[in-house]
Amino acid sequence: MLIKKLKNKKTSSAKKSVKYKDWLIPQLENKKQAMSYLNAAIDDYQNHGKSEIVMLAFSHVVKAQGGIAELAKKTKLNRQTLYRTLSGKRNPGLDTILNLIQALGFRLKISAN
Numbered sequence: 846m847l848i849k850k851l852k853n854k855k856t857s858s859a860k861k862s863v864k865y866k867d868w869l870i871p872q873l874e875n876k877k878q879a880m881s882y883l884n885a886a887i888d889d890y891q892n893h894g895k896s897e898i899v900m901l902a903f904s905h906v907v908k909a910q911g912g913i914a915e916l917a918k919k920t921k922l923n924r925q926t927l928y929r930t931l932s933g934k935r936n937p938g939l940d941t942i943l944n945l946i947q948a949l950g951f952r953l954k955i956s957a958n
Contacts, residue, residue, distance in 0.1 A: 866905070873909035880904065880951060897933030903945060904931040910949055919948035 873879045886902030889895070907916050907927075912946045922944065930937045932946070937945075946953055 870909045873906050879906045885925050900933040916948055920944045
């Protein structure tokens, strides 16, 4: 009987795990955190050449900063275009990237290696 009670009892000391994305998105609401995250993704792209990682990072920041609908208003791009752009399955043009960066409240800067 005691074993049955223990199996059914939930312990309050047990920590619940949180999915990475559920933890990440609130962190990226902070502009400095979002900027660092995007810079890390761009650095990773420069080292490994995988643009889908950069676009995934942008999609996380977009979600944290108000979502696709809000971004569509700021960029004057339709939502379908933004979803396709952020999917990582296509390479957006420079105009689209710069528009996205500006709409998120950032700017592109060039620096020496």
